[in-house]
Amino acid sequence: MIHFRNVIKRYPPKEVALDGVDIRIAEGEFVFVAGASGAGKSTLLRLIYGKERASTGEVVVAGRNLATGDAAHIAALRRSIGIVFQDYRLLTRRSVLENVTLALELQGIPMAVRRRLGMEMLELIGLSERADALPPALSGGEQQRVAVARALIHRPKLLLADEPTGNLDVKMTKAIFDLLLAAHSAGVTVLAATHNLSIIEELNLRTIVLDKGKVLGDFARPSRVE
């Protein structure tokens, strides 16, 4: 599903965010990307959805090298995956419901159907009462849940979640990961960046540890290593 071949990512003028990353993630995996702040977690995800391009090396997603893909190809790729941004990126002028159903809108699905599916999704994340609110009126944690719901509504093949629980308390964190695990067990490949070590330990799933842009370790079962 995802293949990084000796990827180096430099941000001009001289910041090296990723430094020779080699990873392979198969379809149907659930993978954590862990590491301290500034380790390069977000950069890794951005390379996968084509927001940034590798300075050297290759990033292949769903069988296509992103360096050779044109804008239309990248747009199509983005429509087929779900992304939870670290800073949520909700449309501030659109209601919570409209935000959650945005991916469906881009697929040209009619309003009535979008509404129905969107309400069901909001039910799932416990925000159905805020359907008509605008995102700025929501708490940070609520916005984060909306961002997760938006990334999942269209049954993406791949879910990229950048710090999906950064703003949530323990209980909400569990609820969100329940959702991610549910998506995973329904067949979605999940890649989640986090520095929440306790959830990594608890779920005990494959974890790639980054440090200063380098892969420090790739653990199939991190709890056993402890």
Next chain:
Amino acid sequence: MAESAPAVRELIRSVEQDMRNALTSLWGQSTNLPSMTLLGKGEAAVAQLWRSIRSAPFTFLATLCTVSLTFSLVAVFFLLTSNLSSSIVVSQQSLRIRVFLKDGASESEMKQLQAVLEQQSFTESARFISADAALDEFEVMLGSHSAFADGLSRDNPLPQSIELTLREGTDIRQAAAQIETLDDVDAFSQFVFYPQQSAQRLEELLALFQQGVLFATFGLLAVAALLVGSASKLAIYAHRDEVEILKLMGASVRRIVTPYMLEGVVQGLLGAMVGCGVAYLIYMLCADSVAQSSMLSLLFPSFHYLSVFTVVALLLVAAAVSALASLFSVRGLVREQ
């Protein structure tokens, strides 16, 4: 931690099971979904347009006002030229040439000239018109304004002339040119005149004026394009965060640009409608006074409003120009992000 993990995982698994059921049921509904009908797309576009106008009503209004002003000028120009062009209807049938005599030409000189003119092959008849007769003719032409002619009659400045009536089928221009080459004409007359000549001059002038209007129209359309284009640029700049998110979600450039283009088209169309309205207002206000003024009714014998064709064409051009203007000013910005 290691001991508690299995229990916690058990708990999570049961919650996860419920969640998965909910998710799969939700996703199950989203296979084979109908795609949006044309009506649905239109509805969505209007909703988005309305949202966009509401988010920056003053920018929208300011653009609308300036675009309206531009199209008002275009419409009024069209009103003027379309009426002017249909006003010059000089009878091409009249085959008459007048040879005006020099001041103080004597009776014998006049007779000599008349004889020469009568000899020409194209001449049917040649008639002498005295200064007094010319004044009478002038009075008839002026009609209700003959008080003006009264003033003239005290010291009649009108020249004597000989009016030639040409034979059927003569080319009046050639005849006039031939007359001008005669020695006697050169000696005793001040100028040769035929109505087609002035009509031709007037038509040339009018053509020049219409060309000017055409250029001015192109200029004004360029101004409108600039206004609409920069308004679209401003709108997309104000929504740049939204544009970026849409791009990250995989929206195509076309999908992102379309609402801004639509907004531009609405501005152009509304502006053109206002323009046609302003022209109509001017038409209503002026129609009576044009009909009553003999000077103006000479220029505009029948003063009418723009034809339906012109109005429709103006609206279509406005829509097309503003669509292109906003497309080109916005597309680059969207691609770049």
